[in-house]
Amino acid sequence: MQLLALILYNADGRTRRLDFHPGALNIVTGESETGKSALLTIVEFCLGRDANLVPVGPISDTVAWFAALWQLDSSGGRAFVARPRPAKGKLSTTAAMLEFGTNLEPPPLESLHTNIDSRQLRQQLGRRIGIEENLVEPGPGSLRYAFEANIGHAALLCLQSQSEVASQTVLFHRMGEDGIDQALRDTIPYFLGAVAPDQARKRAQLRDAKRSLARLEGEVERAEQSAQTIDVELGALFREAQSVGLVEDVQLTNRAELIRVLQGARTATPVEESLDSPADQDRYRALETSRDQLRSQLRLVMDDRALLLNEARATTEFGVALAKQQSRLTVLGLLPDQTQAAGDEDARESEAAAENSECPACGSHMDEPDPTAEALRRSLADLNVEVGNIAGARPGHRQALADLETRAESLREELRVAQAAVQDIERGRRVSEQTQADSRDFTRGRIDATLSRATLTDDVALEVLRQRLRQAQETVEALAAELDDDSNREELTSRLVVVGRDIRTYASQLQLEHSAEDVRLDLAKLTVVADTPTGPAPLSRIGSAKNWVGYHLATHLALHRFLTLQNRPVPGFLMLDQPTQAHYPSEKDNESGVPEDDADRIAVRAMFELMRNVALELAPEFQIIVCDHADLPEEWFNEAVRYRWRHGEKLIPPDWLES
Incomplete structure (x- = not known):
């Protein structure tokens, strides 16, 4: 599942369409306050999030509907998702429109209508990309309810906002919000394939078998x-x-x-x-x-x-x-x-x-x-x-x-x-x-x-x-053996080791600190850890914004490489907002798109080269979308630029504001 286009609908019927190439690196570059960061919020809204957190101002004043056109598979299957702007005075809505089709195109404003709610939207999109019926059960003694992993949980692995990509404490999207960190710990094993696809069905069978066993024990007694x-x-x-x-x-x-x-x-x-x-x-x-x-x-x-x-x-x-x-x-x-x-x-x-x-x-x-x-x-x-x-x-x-x-x-x-x-x-x-x-x-x-x-x-x-x-005893024992927690932990550890090897490789290409050491993804603490001779060094103890951004980029690229190669049910795109912010200290750099300092230029070029190489390796199954100030002179960079918002050009057309 990759993004083909974002469409903004004005109340008078005019549209603003942004097209993206699947299986490639897509760059939206421009100056500050042009609407680049709002793209990530719109994408998340069109993946079923109830809250619409687009900035108050031109976007919220002029856009009546937000829509996204998704490519579901290589055979032409598509999904069109449209969400109306929340009612005045409200920050969220559950109303949505969802259509599936081959070679589908966005309809005009007068054809938009709500036909589904956000929960069903997440469920149906998830089923289309292979998220099977599942049930994530908290551990024994937990007060949390069991829940089903859906495309909303998968989207947490595909998005990195401006404040997250340079954070030394937050590795995944919305990780700092209440309950999101635990949801990530519970669902990442499923998305990595460490949990059997039919585990939910087998757990239900085990519960039924235990009830039958207890009844038979009573009858025999x-x-x-x-x-x-x-x-x-x-x-x-x-x-x-x-x-x-x-x-x-x-x-x-x-x-x-x-x-x-x-x-x-x-x-x-x-x-x-x-x-x-x-x-x-x-x-x-x-x-x-x-x-x-x-x-x-x-x-x-x-x-x-x-x-x-x-x-x-x-x-x-x-x-x-x-x-x-x-x-x-x-x-x-x-x-x-x-x-x-x-x-x-x-x-x-x-x-x-x-x-x-x-x-x-x-x-x-x-x-x-x-x-x-x-x-x-x-x-x-x-x-x-x-x-x-x-x-x-x-x-x-x-x-x-x-x-x-x-x-x-x-x-x-x-x-x-x-x-x-x-x-x-x-x-x-x-x-x-x-x-x-x-x-x-x-x-x-x-x-x-x-x-x-x-x-x-x-x-x-x-x-x-x-x-x-x-x-009945044999049935319970057989199902319990298939659902053995120790075996699941071994499966998860094996996959995290593979991801950790790629993190180390990418970190070495970016010349990050401790990249010569063993680097791993610590799922319990949701962070990256470098195992140094003096002990483990989590991301929070690794200095400089360059290393924080670099390890974010290396971790998410390594994670998506594994998910793509293993054909796991996670959307095949990664969207990054301002990953090079640490290398643009001055407003002049932001306006030009090219850092003045040689070390910053080398670091920015290395980051985009790594993204380009990973996109090429995984093409056509993986797409990278970057919204950034960077505007490098290299030819391959210019070929990846989809939109360049400078000298007055922005996400919202000027004539929308005039009217």
Whole structure:
């Protein structure tokens, strides 16, 4: 996508058209205050920016519509974009006109009309140059919203205003505005090709796959839990169905038989039986007996558990007391070390006798050994044995306690089932026949619900669920591997290294400082960094306006060279406003277009020669547009000049101002 023409429409129908050559260097040279800098603002406005920041004065007073004619491809495809001047008192508008066609030409003023808004304009132009559907997602924990990279983000790489091209802190267009710097960090990897074109689609697939995985995990967990308790539930339900007369009074334990009988109970005619029949009484007494036995067993288990807990608590307290006594005897330091082998009893006794002939407190000789030291030694040995026994018994206590907990939980579950059956019989005795009918309906509903879950507990159905879960896990893992952040960082680093090599080459041609060192584009800080022997030197620490302008020019040319050669979806043009401003210190230089100082002339010539050579290398896919004071005498420079605004000639024709 390159610029073919800019068109300004006067309210009375007159037009001012500026034509540019695609695939070449285009120069607009002239004096100050002729409208050169306004061209960049108009181009950005015609790329979909809402704000129109043309200077207040002749341009804003006389132009009713701003338009641009774009070449989309080499086969003749074009796009015509027109934007009306914002309403009086406003700085922005979203209204726009967009037309596509082959060999399209700008229509007259009376044919202009708005048919699109600025957001759709950016989206459709972006699609035409290859910006696919994408979604830039901020990192985890970020409060920023996800957004789609569009031609407005790409335009930030194609424009350099007068205040930016000579800045030591701002490398890209509008970088100093709120949020633009982060948008550049987020979108440049996509435009460089470090992010897969279908990454947005794959991220959406990954989100859906994770949701499916979570749902399947829940289903498998519920099915496995049901498989563990379904037999108890079916037994309880069977006894409940017996209590309301839906099944006969038989004994069943097989799951398949229970399911078959319960399926029949959903439509079976109730068994008519007196509430006071012997069979009902026997069943009730059997259930009560079973419940009481379960309660007794549970009580015994809980008593054993309480006994174990009390014993563990007492053992812990006793162990603490023993440890304190052991530390007291050991810390005194009055007795020898007790770590020697217990088997050498004679040597220990002789050594103890020799040592006990002296006072443990003052060290003086004693005629008779003091029996207290021997008693303390034996006490310490006994304490060591007891502490060891206590420590060894703890794992057994814990295992026994865990076994009792498991047994108690099983008894509680059986007791709940037995109690429910007893309560059902008691409830059946209290209710009327109508109430019994309602109970049967309720039981049938419970049978339906339980049998629907029972199908999930079937071994075959459970294995099918587990297989689906494994497939979902494999899908998530595969998508996560394709969207690996480490791989994306490596891809981005590789591309930035290639761009950095070209920056260094161009910087050497411009004879910039540190051009002999490795130079790289630091995307995290959005600046150029030269890796010197004394450490990294960012652009803000490299002196002189010549180096700032030079590194801006080298960086953007290197970046567009990579984008063009890799056929990335970025407009194929670079527009620079006043790149040689550092070499035109006087008004006389501005008027003539040729710096008086030899060093300035050499530097200006080198800058334009570099731009010309890059344009020739990348032709016909890349276009450079320069608005500048420079007006060099070289023939190749004059061939690149499209407009020369001097001696009263300006962007706005004089007759527009007169009328």
